Amino acid sequence: MTRYRLLLRQVRTLGRYTCDEEAERVLHAVLAVLGSQLTGEERCDLAAALPERARVVFASQIPLPEPVAAPAFVEAVAHTLNTSLSGARWDTSSVLAALADLAGDRLADRLLADLPRGYALLFGRADLITAA
Numbered sequence: 001m002t003r004y005r006l007l008l009r010q011v012r013t014l015g016r017y018t019c020d021e022e023a024e025r026v027l028h029a030v031l032a033v034l035g036s037q038l039t040g041e042e043r044c045d046l047a048a049a050l051p052e053r054a055r056v057v058f059a060s061q062i063p064l065p066e067p068v069a070a071p072a073f074v075e076a077v078a079h080t081l082n083t084s085l086s087g088a089r090w091d092t093s094s095v096l097a098a099l100a101d102l103a104g105d106r107l108a109d110r111l112l113a114d115l116p117r118g119y120a121l122l123f124g125r126a127d128l129i130t131a132a
Helices: 003-015 020-035 039-049 052-059 071-083 085-103 104-116
Strands: none
Touching: 003 020, 003 052, 003 085, 020 052, 020 071, 020 085, 039 052, 039 085, 039 104, 071 085, 085 104
């Protein structure tokens, strides 16, 4: 089984999607929005970790000068998929959790450090505050 099919299977399982086509539509939507958010080494390292078909979707996006807050990210996914915010939150979490697993803990930590606060829960991680 190809790396892309494995990623698609994981998204389908996490999101409880009924078919590969639905999982692929969600995967591509979230990758496209994520591709507009990341810059620098984290963008390059994530692109290198992605299977070719996913990399093309991710890398074809022009990054914004600054990443948007997590709620705006979910709104962009909702708009792309023409779904509710709660549905988009589910879709986003399904894909980002699969990507975090694919990328590994170190890269996932770097991605979260590069994104505004609030993305950790979308990646299936606790959103902890550092004590002062």
